[in-house]
Amino acid sequence: MTFAEAKKQMLELNTEESSLAFMQALAEAVNLDQTMLIPTHKAPSGQAIELHQQYGEMYAVCFTSRDYAVIRPEGMLMETGMGKIVDLVYSNPRLAGIVLDPQGAPVYIRRRQIDACSDKKDPRLLPRDWGEGIPVYDQSDRIVIEELMDFAMDIVQQYAVERYGYSIAESHSSPVFLPNLILEKDGQLYYAAVEAAIAPELPRLHPKKLEALKGFAASMDAKCLYAPVGIGSTDTQRFSERLALCGDSFMVNFNGFQEV
Helix, strand or coil: CCHHHHHHHHHHHCCHHHHHHHHHHHHHHHHCCCEEEEEEEEECCEEEECEEEECCEEEEEEECCCCCCCCCCCCEEEEEEHHHHHHHHHCCCCEEEEEECCCCCCEEEEHHHHHHHCCCCCCCCCCCCCCCCCCCCCHHHECCHHHHHHHHHHHHHHHHHHCCCCEEEEECCCCCCCCCEEEEECCEEEEEEEEEEECCCCCCCCHHHHHHHHHHHHCCCCEEEEEEEEEEECCHHHHHCCCCECCCCEEEECCCCEEC
8 A cells, every 4th residue: 555545545434543554654655765745935045845834833745646736836846755854844843744735635744753653763852861960052952842832732631631531632732822622521622721831930821812712612612721831851950940952851840730
């Protein structure tokens, strides 16, 4: 089964088996650097890849077939390996991942999914030995808010399911989109805002954001929850200086959902 066929089957069947088959096909496409299609456009620095926004997150666009391809009038369609596309995504920490065929039959693949299923690992997720105290580092070594939110969402979702018994209807890791989680339990919907900060600071829900969350929830008779997450280095000095570096080890401060 080809990568495109696995994608089509997953969308048509929507089963656990078809999703697993697609992820296996994705891993093969990345590992073997199978040829895919990416749209580009002219930019001041040269040709730039097209990006697609979904729920406040940015994805690199990739087409599985020319039948799905949509490009700008001045744009180009380039053939390149799937592994090279992943490298482009990994090089930009603010990209959430890759979207396949966004105008046709879209499938969103997050960078953590690619890292988990393929041999090509995200260098920003690999453990690094930063030693003790404040090391020599580049600004590019700092974790950005998109990565912090992705980390926080993993923690909150696990907590929601395993500790509280919620089922997750929707999940969005964008720091600017509401709600981040739509949960359900005993027939009741819950709209949750998730925010992350570098410990020892804890985020606080801004009144305007709270009002927006309440407005979205009201139309669906949903209750509102807030999940503030603090993430800090296990190194005492880096923790106190609020320095979060890629590949460091972290401690998490999350005391559960707050009803708001």
